[in-house]
Amino acid sequence: MSEGTALVETREMRPAAESRPFIEHSLVQLTLVRFREFWREPEAVFWVFVFPILLTTGLGIAFRNRPADVVRVGAVGPQLAGALRGNKSLAVETLDRAAGEQALRAGRIVLLAVTGADGAVTYRYDDTNPEGRNAKLLVDRTVQHAAGAHDPVAASDDFVREPGSRYIDFLVPGLLGMNLMGSGIWGLGFAIVDARRKKLLKRLIASPMPRSQYLLSFLLARLVMLYIEVAALIGFGAWVFGVPVRGNLFELALLCLLSSLSFSALGLLIASRVQTIEGASGLMNFVMLPMWIFSGVFFSADRFPNALQPFVRALPLTAVIDALRAHILRGVSLSQLGPQLAIISGWLVVCFFTALKLFRWR
């Protein structure tokens, strides 16, 4: 028997590591490092926790549902103005022609009504702007009624103003999806590329660190932070704006977990070879930009033309936001969200295994 083998045997008679306390296990230590590095980076804490709440607040205020949402219009001539003032949904300014044009261009009014020499009324407005078209309908109706028109069919209003159908309700699941994407991709991608750049990854693999635990520590840390993020945003939306959560909370937790894992896998894939922070942030923006635009964070993804829909639907963030909206706002259960879950899982599996194949420690 060689001396080398003898050395190994002597070694193994030394005290075993199995009796070490929980806190001294490498996976626990690696995961603690993830938390320490995150909490000691004030910018990261801001973007993950504070920014989404600020954004929700800002947009919530800007797009709040005003009980009597008035449409600002201008009228040339006191007679026309008088007729329009009969409608409480209109805020009417009496202007001369030039001042009216000016106000229209500045966006202070959305429509300018002008009476011609023959008594006919002309409406000047931007027909591609929904508010302009709305103003035209309101103003025209008011003008016709003032001139004695009657509705042939009797009609009355029944308003829907319950939580769950307002813009803020639409927005919160969108922002939640965007946040899951951001923290998954940045959180994993940046930390790994930074460690590679500093040759820390190289140093770690020269030690007996179990390599899978390095990755696992990111996922465990995400798991904890994920629920803080989700609870902060959903809790804030519910508390301040009364955004409802109609789905089952356990299913919501599962959905967020799957989404976050999927984005983390994408982050891992992005970080698998990049050597510099600049390279990483360029690549991350390249990957995230289409999703910020197309995935329906701020407005419905259905608005994009049909030709684009297959692409829009295939994006992981579209699937995540669709599923979150259906679940949170309409209480749709996960079992009915098969297509979205399939897309999210597909991205998870493909990105994760590609990343493992491409990954370089140095």
Added chain:
Amino acid sequence: MPASPSRPPVCVHGLRKAYSDVVAVDGLDLDVRAGECFGLLGPNGAGKTTTIEICEGLTAQDAGTVELLGLRWETDASELRQRLGVQLQETQLSEKLTVDETLRLFRSFYRQGPSVSEVIAMVQLEEKRNSRVGGLSGGQKQRLAMACALVGDPDLLFLDEPTTGLDPQARRQVWDLIERFKGEGRNVILTTHYMDEAERLCDRVAVMDHGKIIALGTPRELIASIGAEHMVEFSVAEGSSLVDLAALERLDGVRVARCENGGYAMQVSELHRAVAALFDELAGRRIPLTELRTHSATLEDVFVSLTGRHLRDE
């Protein structure tokens, strides 16, 4: 724990590694004896780091075998990682962690070794224990990197340029640390391009150039191998006639003479006779001497006599 003399803790044979544009290591053989501090000395680009990284299991060789502590990377990688201590040239440890947290992390990878407090005491960072790594000086960072290498109680310690970029005081602290580790009879392999470091710390030195070992021995043997114990360097007034190198080499006690940096350098066996002869020679030719320096021969002079270049020429 010293290995038996029959089986050196490090046996490297026929090691070769080529990158796309350059052969970094070109057929290298190396045996490190038990309990030895072994130095790889050479200029930048000589292949020192590639050699040490192959030994550390970070780079795969193109050809050749590496056997460490009787184990091989191909079959015993995880056992080897437990028993090697590694300090890399450019690692930046996470700046947001404290000294204590960094060592706790590294300690958790090893099945046995000293406690975190013991390692901190070993590298004399007790006062910095709860400081962030980002706030440490260069020397303190380097000692922390050494602590990370020592935390698994290694049988074999690899140090890649352990004092590059440190001020003299910090260098001496790192040297003390290496000497203490050496004093415990363990094996150290270090790379350096400082000849004073190699002379002070290493039991044996391999001088590397262009991926090959061009000289091997104790620092004393290597210096003796150039056959001269002293170096004499001098300059003459500008505009004076050139000094004939052949004439210099004929002087009493002078072995070799050459032009260097606008002056002259001679390897000399008997200093007092050579200097007297030099004065006579220059006086006889009416050449005014402007500068004269003598020093004992060093590993630097060994490198120069072998390659005609200085270690830090690049």
